[in-house]
Amino acid sequence: MACQGLQKGETLASLKTESDGLKKKLEVERGKLNDVELHQVAEKTEVLGALSIKTRRVLKGHGAKVLCMDWCKDKRRLVSSSQDGKVIVWDAFTLNKMLTSSGDGTCALWDVESGQLLQSFHGHTADVLSLDLAPSETGNTFVSGGCDRKANVWDMRSGQNIQSFESHESDINCVKYYPSGDAFASASDDATCRFYDLRADREVAVYQKDSIVFGASTVDFSLSGRLLFAGYNDYTINAWDVLKGNRVSILFGHENRVSRVKLSPDGTAICSASWDNTLRIWA
C-alpha cells in the first residue's frame, strides 16, 4: 500500500493523538448503551446442576501431538491431524481408523489455510491464529483472532474489517461464534475466555478464575449456547455457564495440552484433541 505521506499541518505525533483520542471516544460510545451486565440478566435463569461429563472414548493412533480436529457431518466420524504428519479419519463411535494418510506436516497445512483465506484482509498486525465463519442468514462474515490480541470481524466480500475487539491481555488462540451468530467467544494465553456481543459491540463476559493460571487454547459452545467448553494448556477442559459466568465443571483426563475442542454436529458429545497424542470423546 503506497504511503500517503503527511498532509499540510499534520505530524506523526498529531495523527497518533487523533487516533488515540478517537479510540477513547469509541470506548465511551460503546459504554453508553451498557445498561446491564450479562450475569444480572441471567439471574432469573436456573442455576445449572452438576454435569457428569465423562470420557466415553479415547482415540489412540497418532504418534505425536494432535493439533487439530473436526467432525464429519454424519455426527460420528471425525478427522484429526498431528505433528506426526498423518491425517486420520476415525469412526469415533467404534474407534476404527477409517483412513490414514501421510501428508504435509500440520504446520504447513495450518499456515496455508490461514494464509490463503486472509491474503487480502488487512487489519491484524501479527499472526492470525484462528477464524470462524458466522452462522448467519447472510453468511458473509467471519471472525479472526491473533497474536495482536485483537478479535476482528470481517466482511468476506468487501474485505473490510467491520468490528474490532481488543480486551485480551495476550494472544488469542481461538475464536468461535455463538450458535445464533450474534456473539462470539475467544480463548487466550491470558488464561481467560471472553464473550463479545456483536450488536452491543462490546465484551459482555470474562470467564476466569484465580486458580486458572494457564492459557486457554480452544473453545466451543454446546448446542444451546448455554455452556462454553474451553481447553487449556494445563491439560484440562473447563465448562463455563455462558450466561452466569461461573465454571460448571472441570474435565480431567488428558496428559498434555488440549489443542482443540469441538462439539459434534448433533451436540451429543465434545471431542478434544491433545498433545498427549490422543483424542477423547466426552458426553
Place this chain on the structure above:
Amino acid sequence: MTINTLAKGGWHRDQMACFRKMEKVIVAMQDPDMGMKMRNQRLLITVIPHAMTGRDVINWLMQKYNMCEEEALHLGGMLVRYGYIYPLKEPRSLVLRADESPYRFQTPYFWTSTRWPATELDYAIYLAKKNIRKQGELMEYEKERYSVLHKRINHTWDFVVMQAREQLRASKQRRKADRIVLECQEQAYWLINRPPPGAYNILDMGLERPNNFSTRVTLNSDYYKREIEFCRRALGRNRVKSSICLEGFVKYSEQYLSHDPIMQGCLPSNPWISDDTAHWTMNTEVVPIPSRLRVERWSFSFMELLNDAMGRREFMTYLEKEFSAENLCFWQACEDIRHGENSRIVEKVEEVYKNFLAPGAARWVNIDSKTMDKTLKGIQHPHRFVMDDAQMHIYFLMKKDSFPRYLKSDLYKNMLAKAIVPQEVKKSVFPFMRRQRHSSPSPAQAVAQASEEEGRA
C-alpha cells in the same frame, strides 16, 4: 537430545503470562499470615528447614481457592512440574504426592522465568561441578551432553572449569543442610530446563509464533490514518442496548435447552453413553417419520427450517401448493453458486439467469426492479457473490411471508402431530449395573418433574 538455544523474543511473551500467575500463587503460599505452615524435615541424618508435605500443599490450595481435592492436586502438580516446588525425596520425580512426602519452595533465583532461557554456559558449569563432585560418575545422558558441550564451547572451557571449582569451593564452606538444599534446588532447575531424554519436556511450547509487533507494523502516518478511518466508521455504527442484546442470549438458550443433549440428554439415549445408535438412526437426514424435537426446531427460525434437508423438502411441498416453489429453487441454486467450485460459476450463473431471471423464464422470480437491474449488470461479469442481493431479497420474502404461513398450515401441523417422541431406553446388562444415560437429568425426568410441579401448584 540436542541442546536447545531458543530464539530470543519468540517465547518470552507466551511464557511470561502463566509463569507470572504461578508465581503469584507461590508467593501467596509463602505469605507469613495466610500462607502455609512449614516445618523442619528430616532427610536421613540432616534436618532441612522450611519444608512442607504434599498433603499440606493440597489442603492449602483447596482452602484458598475453594476447590476440590482433584483440582488442588492438579494445580499443585503443575507447580511441581514447572519447578516452583520440588520434592526432597525422589528428587528426579517431579510429581506432587497427596501424602507426607516432603517438598520445598524453589528459590526465585532458580525460577525458570528468572533465568530465561537457560544458557549453555550455565549448564556446562553445572555438569562440570557434578563431574568433579562425583568423580566422573555422571548419568549416561549427562556424559553425552557434557562432551558435546565441551566440543561446542571449547574456547571457554577453562572458564567453565574454573567457575565450577570456585562454586564447589564456596559450597564446601556452607553448612551441610544449606549445601544439600542448594544441590536440590539446582538439580530441580536443570531437570526442568534440560530434561533427560524421553522425559516430559514441560517447557515445550509447540509451534513458534514469530510475533514481533514492532517489526511487522511500522507506526507511520498510513497506520494512524487507517486507525482513524476505522474509528470514525466504528463511531457511526448502530449499537443496541445491552439489556436487549443480553436478553436475546437468555431467550436463545431457553429455547434450545431441550435440544441440547449435553444439557438435557437426548432420547432414546445418548449413543456415546449408552452405546446404542438408535438416536442417530431416528435422526438421519431423511427418515419416514421425524422426531418431535426436530419438527419443533423448524419453527424456531427460517434458517433452522432450511438447514434441515427434510424441513426444506416439506417447505418445498408447501410452496408448490402455493405456486411459489420457484423462490426456494432459486435460493437453492444461488447457494450452489456461492459454495460451489470456481470453475463452474459462469455456467451456473447462466443457468440461473435462464431459469429464473430472464424475461419469460419458466420459473421467473419476483425481484424488485432495482435489485434486478443490479443483478443483470453483475451477471455480465459473473463471480461467486453476484447473486447475493437477489438471493437475499427472495430469502427475506420467503421468511416474512411463506414461512409464517407454513407454520400455521395443516401440512406442518400434521407433521408435528405424527412426529415421534422416542421412549427413553433404560436397558441394563446386569440388574445391579446401572449405566449413566445422560450427562444431566434426562428429558423424561424433566417432564415428570414439571408435571409434578404443576400438580402441586
